[in-house]
Amino acid sequence: MWTVKEVGLGVVAVSLSVELIVLLVRRLRPRRTLNEVLFFPTETACVEHIFTSRSSDTCLCLLAHGVESSFTRLLRHILSASSSLDLCIFAFSHMDLSRAVCMLHRRGVTVRVIVDKDYVAITGSQIGVLRKAGICVRRSVGSVFMHHKFAVVDRRLLITGSLNWTLSAVQGNMENILVTEEPDLVKPFIKEFHNLWAHNDPARHHSSSDQNPAHFTARA
């Protein structure tokens, strides 16, 4: 026969167990890590509302309005930066992406850009615009291509893929971009940017003979 004491003890034991399980579940269930894939090309649409706080209805331009696309997603991820943006990009001529980078710089976000030395002067290159805005840009040294196309936002979010930051890539080509917060993927890119930033420091390459050193050390 069960006494009141025994039943009470059982209830307390079960309650404590449930409490413990809930606590453990909360601890063990990993926070949802952002993992997103964006494909291009995207259709041409107005992105004014992303740069301003105004509704897209107020814009009078002739482009489509209120369109959410891979490109608007990309812009929003870039503009989510609150402390730093490290950008390593082969070709950069897209004016809206340049506007986003300059906007971050004006907001006080630390922006660093590495570009390929040969592609710095492509038609419509935005590198001059970035430099005029006061953003620190370093050109790759060496005789080979700096073919990366990645950005790291706030040392937290990696944006990388096949897409160069050009209009033809965004609106024409078949391209992809991965956006991820997965630490195992983000951390190596933070390290790579750190290495490339130091390697391409112009202060390290004084004389003209140093302007074209052996390329970045091959990885074993």
Add this chain to the structure above:
Amino acid sequence: MWTVKEVGLGVVAVSLSVELIVLLVRRLRPRRTLNEVLFFPTETACVEHIFTSRSSDTCLCLLAHGVESSFTRLLRHILSASSSLDLCIFAFSHMDLSRAVCMLHRRGVTVRVIVDKDYVAITGSQIGVLRKAGICVRRSVGSVFMHHKFAVVDRRLLITGSLNWTLSAVQGNMENILVTEEPDLVKPFIKEFHNLWAHNDPARHHSSSDQNPAHFTARA
């Protein structure tokens, strides 16, 4: 005062709780998902031991032996395919990568390749080699670049990045590749390959006027 019955009940309650917690922990703790980043260039080294079961000591070529590099990692990931390899690549002229793809085909792995129509005939292109081996290759249609550089192994593993499958990319350029099993990243690429494979089916493009249709539908 605690009776033997009460203590026994307590022990049973605690044991059951522990059992339940262990079960839940096992269920909730996610299996370690493969996430790896490979950077290039890599140094030139012998990769014969990856294709054969022989030790690298037995090879008499003049290249360095026993080197594990980003390139050997890439080769091993590709050769891990047991059922399918879907490859979507802008430029493909690397002979060792071609050898790996042909080896998979000979093993009975279903290999499908999509390449850019303009870059199919680059110097040293391996597309002819793949076709001669009996691998099904589709060229992109349309006037824009098919600029992807990704592979999906066994519908499980995604290999993607800035790296084209060329010797200059592997041994010269600064490049990156992500290798991941993260379903949120792999699944969209499986879908993209499916769409591109259907879109670039030559049977869909009979007449000469159809050879250059409007590019792949832009994504909203």
